[in-house]
Amino acid sequence: MEPNLDIGVVGLGVMGRSLALNMLDHGFEVGGSDLSADLVRLYSDGGGERARGFATTEEMVTALKRPRRVLIMVPAGRPVDAVLSDLSGYLQAGDIVIDGGNSNYHDTQRRIVEASERGVLFVGAGVSGGEDGARHGPSIMPGGSEAAWPHVAPALQAIAAKGPDGDPCCDWLGGGGCGHAVKTVHNGIEYAFMQAISESYALLKAGSGMDGGALAKTFESWNAGAMRSYLLEITAAIFGVAGTSGPLVDEVLDEAQQKGTGKWTAEMSLDLGVPCPTLAEAVFARGVSSRRELRGSIAERHASGGVGVDTPVAEPEDVRQALFATVVLAFAQGLDLIGSASEAHGWNVKLERVAKLWRAGCIIRIAFLDRISEAMLSAGSKHLLLDPWFAEHVAAAAPGLRRTVAASAMHGVGCPVMASALAYYDTIRATRLPHNLLQAQRDAFGAHTYRRLDGSGVFHTDWLGDGATTTIG
The missing domain is CATH 1.20.5.320 (6-Phosphogluconate Dehydrogenase, domain 3)
Structure with missing residues (x-):
């Protein structure tokens, strides 16, 4: 039978299967393989007659048109190398491998070199948006062997989310492991954004005793203007779900899990000497949350965290300003890190392009990303705080951030990400440090x-x- 598949997907878990079905919807012929026969069957059943599942990678590769395009969607690390080892026996010079998982960019750099020795083109493509995004339109951040781009762009840009102007949230970012590095930093910003929202919740609950309905309305009202974002949208929705005696979220164990990309962001920051304290503090905060038994033991000896003040914990408007400033500063740190990594590795990443790819489909999408893209494009804006709009609006929100951090300290409500954002703001703009x-x-x-x-x-x-x-x- 003449090879007729446009692309093959190795790894048909939630993300791999969703991306494969998305490509099918856009007219591409897509094969899929997985170690699990049940997942292969699930893909074949979900995609109808055109979805072709294969028991082995070899069978799938044989059915691919040249140049063969293979998308790997397996967990980062050794599983990716195992798939690449398996593929090495079937791919030829000019064929293309895309790693769409959350790989460490150092691994991607190595794999590009190893693939090039066999004449195979390698692309590291960060994918954001979760299951729904993968199925209906994610943000895709590709980089690596540029000769592969004309061959993979039609499929990747077709399935990607579309920005407000209709442009796909997928474009070539540069060489080396930049695609996975950008996705890593995206996740670092995501950690900080989520932690800042959680700290806002802690302050609002401690300060006013808001119930689920009031919290839902508050976050819904904040989800407007420059702060309109996916994370605020889902936060409002979460508080609207009732549990046994209040919002269901209050019955969820207060331990946040993590998969490693936040840690990689912090390591990247330290390796390159680029200060990203707000992104790193969000990782540490998750670490503290995981030590629940220890927290309980320490709480028995240190029950009172405040200093006995009678003032409110924090005014809601101050908390809103603190959240805005913290999120902007998280983006500023992340973009600074990407730019520095690009310079160090010679990737030639355009920060305005990165911001455009994040406008839709991804977890950190927020209304002011268009402004970030414009700021990064303008001459001299090497740092987000140098842009007039962001300089003005962060300065306007800074008093609310100060009052919020001060109130959290006085009342013993831990807000490590907001506090680190304020410290970063005060030090990065200081003309003289100690x-x-x-x-x-x-x-x-x-x-x-x-x-x-x-x-x-x-x-x-x-x-x-x-x-x-x-x-x-």
Whole structure:
């Protein structure tokens, strides 16, 4: 039989199956394979006569038109390498592999090189939107072997979500592992956005005792204008679901799980020396939540967290401003990290393009992403806070953020992400930081040297002896 499939999907779990069905809906002939016969059957049954399931990868690859295009949708790490090892016996020079999972971008960099040695083109494509997005229109962030793009663009752009202007939320980002790096940072921003909303919930509940209905109305009212977003939309909906004696969410165990992309964002930040404290603090907050037994034991000895003030925990309008400022600062940190990674690795990622890909389909979609795209495109806007609109609106929201963080501290309501956002805002705009003392300390105990404000050279001072200074260079 003449090969007639446009693309094959390896891994027919929730995301892989949803993407395959999405491509079928858009007129592409799609094969699917999985280690689970039940998942292959589920795909075949769900896609109708045109959905072709295969018991083995070899059978599916044989049915693909040249250049063969294979989309891998399996868990990150060793499972991806196992699939690639299996495929290596069947693919030829010019064929294309797309890794659509949440892979570490360092692994993607390695796999591009390994694939190129066999003449195979490799694309690392971050996919955001969850099951519904994958089925009806996700945000897709591809990068890697650019020669593959003309061959995979028709399918990927067809199934992607469409922005307000009708453009697909899928476009080529650059070389190397940039696609997965951008998706990793997307998830880091997602962690911070979700944590900031959760801190808002804690403050509103502690301050006014809002019930589920009031909380739903509050978050619904906030989901407007520049803050209109998917995460605020689902938050309002969550508070509208009734449990046994209030909103069902109050009966959910307060332990947040994680799969690793938030941690990778923090590691990426540290590796590149780009400060992203708000993104990192969101990861730590999930870690604290997972230590529920320890929290309970410590609470028995430290029951009172506040200082006995009579003022409200936080005014709702202050909390709204704090949420807005925190989310903007999370985006600012994430984009700074992507830009720095692109420069370090030579990816040539355009930040305005990244922002456009996030406008629809993905979890962090928010109304001000169009403004972010414009800000990143404008000359000189290397950081989001340099843009006039964001500078003005963050400055306007900063007093609410300050009052909210102060109130949370006075009342003992932990808000680590909001507090870190405020600290970042105050330090990133400071013309003078106390790190002159810190560097002097380093020189005192380790002879690490220092530079002077006048830029005259590099020096070492005998701080603990006679105070003599030596010019090093």
